[in-house]
Amino acid sequence: MIALVDCDSFYASCERIFRPDLKDKPVIVLSNNDGCVIARSREAKALGISMGVPYFKVREVVTKNNVAVFSSNYALYQDISSRALETIRNFCPEVEPYSIDESFLILDSLRLRDEAAFAKRLRQFIKRSVGIPVSVGIGQTKTLAKIATKIAKQADEGIYNIAAQEDPDCILASMAVEDIWGIGQHQSKKLRAVRIRTARDLKYAEDGWIKKHLSVVGLRTVYELRGFRCFGFKEIPDNRKSICVSRSLGTYLTNYNELSQAVAFYASLASEKLRAQRSLANVVTTYISTSFHVPDCYWGSKRVCLATPKNDSPSIVRAALEGLRLAYIEGKKYKRVGVLLSEISSCKELQKGLFCDIKQSKKLDILMREIDKINLEANKPLVWLAAGGKPESQKWVTSASMRSPRYTSYWDELPTIKV
DNA sequence: TCTGGGGTCCTAGGACCC
DNA sequence: TCTGGGGTCCTAGGACCC
Numbered sequence: 001m002i003a004l005v006d007c008d009s010f011y012a013s014c015e016r017i018f019r020p021d022l023k024d025k026p027v028i029v030l031s032n033n034d035g036c037v038i039a040r041s042r043e044a045k046a047l048g049i050s051m052g053v054p055y056f057k058v059r060e061v062v063t064k065n066n067v068a069v070f071s072s073n074y075a076l077y078q079d080i081s082s083r084a085l086e087t088i089r090n091f092c093p094e095v096e097p098y099s100i101d102e103s104f105l106i107l108d109s110l111r112l113r114d115e116a117a118f119a120k121r122l123r124q125f126i127k128r129s130v131g132i133p134v135s136v137g138i139g140q141t142k143t144l145a146k147i148a149t150k151i152a153k154q155a156d157e158g159i160y161n162i163a164a165q166e167d168p169d170c171i172l173a174s175m176a177v178e179d180i181w182g183i184g185q186h187q188s189k190k191l192r193a194v195r196i197r198t199a200r201d202l203k204y205a206e207d208g209w210i211k212k213h214l215s216v217v218g219l220r221t222v223y224e225l226r227g228f229r230c231f232g233f234k235e236i237p238d239n240r241k242s243i244c245v246s247r248s249l250g251t252y253l254t255n256y257n258e259l260s261q262a263v264a265f266y267a268s269l270a271s272e273k274l275r276a277q278r279s280l281a282n283v284v285t286t287y288i289s290t291s292f293h294v295p296d297c298y299w300g301s302k303r304v305c306l307a308t309p310k311n312d313s314p315s316i317v318r319a320a321l322e323g324l325r326l327a328y329i330e331g332k333k334y335k336r337v338g339v340l341l342s343e344i345s346s347c348k349e350l351q352k353g354l355f356c357d358i359k360q361s362k363k364l365d366i367l368m369r370e371i372d373k374i375n376l377e378a379n380k381p382l383v384w385l386a387a388g389g390k391p392e393s394q395k396w397v398t399s400a401s402m403r404s405p406r407y408t409s410y411w412d413e414l415p416t417i418k419v
Numbered sequence: 420t421c422t423g424g425g426g427t428c429c430t431a432g433g434a435c436c437c
Numbered sequence: 438t439c440t441g442g443g444g445t446c447c448t449a450g451g452a453c454c455c
Binding site: 424425426427428429430431432433434435436437 | 442443444445446447448449450451452453454455
Binding site: 028030031032034035036038052053054056057059072201215216217240241242243244245246247249291293322338398 | 420421422423424425426427428429430
């Protein structure tokens with residue numbers, strides 16, 4: 001059996017840990033640049049604030065109902081996520097972290113007599129030790145566990161085992177086809193056109209038709225609904241095959257020099273992520289675009305291949321700036337920039353190029369490692385490339401005016417407690 | 420005025436080869 | 438009028454996820 005542990009309104013719940021006064025109050029968390037709503041507490045959902053809605057569209061509802069608003073605080077959420085995962089691992093040896101707020105557990109080896117009782121204990125323990133509420137869904141496959149979790153979220157006890165039901169088909173019949181994991185807007189439209197409207201309909205759909213219209217991906221979902229495991233299980237996630245750092249800019253940029261600072265800054269962040277997973281990239285792609293929400297949006301991207309795979313900031317930044325030079329068109333008001341690293345390989349697999357200066361590259365390696373160490377220990381960039389500009393001149397940095405303190409990862413942001 | 424960010428996998432189609 | 442067949446590799450784009 002597979003269980004899915006899913007944190008309830010994760011980001012909002014993280015904010016509540018340190019703000020107990022917000023218990024039972026509406027809370028929302030905004031995306032980067034305070035653009036969209038990306039997390040809502042149950043109370044905020046009840047006010048009709050939908051997922052992904054631009055903040056400015058709900059400002060009135062927010063003010064009227066005294067909704068607590070937070071800019072996103074990823075340092076905090078990541079830390080809470082790690083604590084929750086650690087707790088889960090104490091309960092079950094086979095755990096696959098799926099996203100920042102979800103983990104799959106294989107329960108088979110635990111030989112449980114009562115899976116629901118196990119889920120209940122786990123749920124209570126996470127709430128007590130980490131401070132966040134979770135829901136647990138149980139089923140024979142990941143897809144069924146996902147469905148069970150959706151039902152668990154509605155249930156008071158926050159637990160649901162679809163495999164323990166007398167008539168699971170009856171449950172599937174109550175689940176709309178677009179609510180199934182892996183069936184998005186596009187596919188559900190196709191399915192509805194041929195009267196496949198519920199998870200039950202999909203379970204008994206004809207294999208040939210599904211393969212033809214939804215590809216093997218859709219067919220796997222159908223098999224999972226039938227109880228056959230088609231999606232693998234990974235306890236240790238693979239290294240990323242691509243690494244992307246992209247941002248909406250806090251302000252419009254037309255000036256090439258300012259734009260190049262932003263590109264250099266984000267390219268440098270991307271190379272840091274690359275080094276963190278001990279990898280090298282062969283291709284650097286730079287993206288720039290004007291606002292998506294005005295007519296004649298310009299979107300330019302250029303790929304630059306490196307002579308040999310690299311992960312040091314100077315090389316990555318240099319390539320990203322070369323991409324920018326090729327993608328840049330004068331006179332446009334740019335609102336987004338991004339740097340994508342691809343064709344990623346492990347440091348171990350590096351083949352030295354014919355003209356590669358090994359001594360020089362080793363020196364650079366040590367330098368990068370030291371810089372990363374300093375920045376990691378300080379938990380903020382203390383050392384960075386001049387090409388990224390000085391912090392005080394980075395007017396393009398995204399705004400996060402309502403960010404809560406990073407309680408668990410910055411000593412100087414711990415609240416003062418008067419005794 | 421203000422509209423997120425970071426991933427994965429699959430397919431179709433073109434280029435190229437023998 | 439009829440214009441091979443089968444394979445690989447690469448890329449762009451679509452669809453999906455949280």
